Amino acid sequence: MxxxxxxxxxxxxxxxxxxxxxxxxxxxxxxxxxxxxxxxxxxxxxxxxxxxxxxxxxxxxxxxxxxxxxxxxxxxxxxxxxxxxxKDTPKKVALVSILNGILGDYLEINNNPLAIQMNLKNQDRDTSIDASSQACELRNVKGRILIMVHGSCGNDFQWNQEDHNHGIALAEKFDKTALFLNYNSGCHVSSNGKDLNKLLERLIYIWPVPVEEITIISHSMGGLVTRSAYHYGRLNDNGWIKHCSKMVFLGTPHHGAPLERIGNYLDTILHVIPYTTPISKLGKIRSAGITDLRYGHVVEEDWKDRDRFELSGDQRNIVPLPDGVECFAIAGITGKTSDKPSIRKSGDKMVSLNSALGIHKDPEKSLEFKKKNTWISEETTHSELLSNKYVFNKLASWMK
Structure with a gap:
């Protein structure tokens, strides 16, 4: 059987x-x-x-x-x-993805079968590629590859929103082959970055036609994973980075997300009150991937040999945008650009405006996106960045 x-x-x-x-x-x-x-x-x-x-x-x-x-x-x-x-229905895949986002590092350490192993799937989900793949079984592939990278607790199904999929629509419009990444978003961003670097290197090795270019579009945490992958690819002088021409970040918390910082403060408060100390253990079940979102960790040095639940400031290593890659950023705001600055800065309810655009009060930590390569999507929540027609139109204008 x-x-x-x-x-x-x-x-x-x-x-x-x-x-x-x-x-x-x-x-x-x-x-x-x-x-x-x-x-x-x-x-x-x-x-x-x-x-x-x-x-x-x-x-x-x-x-x-x-x-x-x-x-x-x-x-x-x-x-x-x-x-x-x-069968892998959207609901089942969503359940497993959420569990991985919240507890993924725990699942991996304990060899739980629910832990997602990184892979790339085609739009029909009938073929997957992982770091051990010896051949690519996809048919009618193009030399221009479009990689779609989901965010925390996400999966490849999340790109299907309201009968629309940014990746599929862009691939058809610009004669590309779209591939959708699946990964355990509960692991450290840097661990997923290293794995994605290896996977993309394997991909260009087994791709059945010469690779002309690689474009990566990522949502939320996926943008941090993408930046991490490029960082490790550059350190190893890997071939895929030479083909990578564009990166687009949708609502990526380049400088962290406020909800995780609030969670960190709450952990500390619960821990110091004697009667609530046991309850503080509940907050500490959240994954390494989630705690990486506090300040936008990208590399291993950001967290190694440190207590990730300790209340501390932003101690990240500075990782600039990739040289030689055209980088774009889209930030969502729930209001309009004409609203008060305090309302605009809150962003899409999950990621602040400045964080999504790479802006930081410390000039050394700011990411130097060209002004023409950034855009603000009005009246758009974090998840709506995946379905908003104006977001798609902006993506299409950047793909030309």
Whole structure:
């Protein structure tokens, strides 16, 4: 019987539920201990007796959870060949992508089958290319390649919005072959950047016709991954960067996103209050990819040997826009350009205007986009950058 992905998918969900139950039990136990033994107050023998009995209960819960989880996991492994195929519907792919965005680094470290392995798919999703591919099975390919890179918690389906797909429409209009990247957005941006660098190098090696040019359009976090990939490609003098002619960034948080900075402040507050310290663990389950969005980390040196949950300022390494590549940036704003500056600066509700345009109060950190290569899309939210017809028209004007 042919192998399918149903078994691993269900195994991944089971392992995640098991880990979630164990983690929740630890938090509840810690909260229980804090309540029974108030900070700065002496504990009585009765209080110690209560926590001792409760500790036995919590240990039994965790032991039972592990036993049941392992039993289900083994059963699913044996039953995998006999289970029906669960197709990659947009809803299923979205669920897995969101889990990867929030917990992706954890999934990868624990070898959870839900962890997405980086690959490129064609518009029909019937062919994929990864770093180990020995040949390209796509037909009727063009020498001009268009790479579409999604953002945090995203996937290749996200480009399909309101019966429109920027990538497919541009490829048809300008005689290109569109490829859509899938990756684990919960891993560090720099880790995905290194992987994308290797994948694009493999791509030009196996591409069945001479590569004329590579254009990359990225949304949100995808822009940071793209910049990271080029950085590592340049360090290794890889061939694909010589073919890369244009990069377009849609709502990319080049200098970080305010929501992650708020989350970092909240972590610190919860941690220093004795009764909420256990709850602070919940905030720290968020992935390395998400914490990279605090200031727009691009390279490994931005986070290596540092506590990513520590409250600290912007300590990024300066990574300029690629030399020899025409770079463009589109920022969304929910209002109009005629609105008050304070309203305009808030951007598309997820990424501020200045961050999306690469502008920073420190001139050394500002990205030098040419003014003619930047554009502001009015009355556009972060997700609407993927479907807005005016955004598409601007993209098309830059593709000429």
């Amino acid at each position: 042919p192998d399918n992905k149903t078994g691993p998918f269900l195994q991944g969900i089971t392992r995640l539920l098991t880990d979630g139950t164990l983690g929740t039990t630890d938090i509840v136990e810690s909260m229980h201990h804090r309540i029974v033994h108030p900070p700065l107050l002496p504990s009585t023998p009765i209080q110690h007796l209560i926590t001792g009995i409760a500790g036995i209960t919590y240990r039994n819960i965790k032991w039972s959870t592990r036993l049941i989880g392992k039993g289900i996991d083994k059963s699913l492994y044996k039953l995998a060949p006999f289970l029906g195929e669960i």
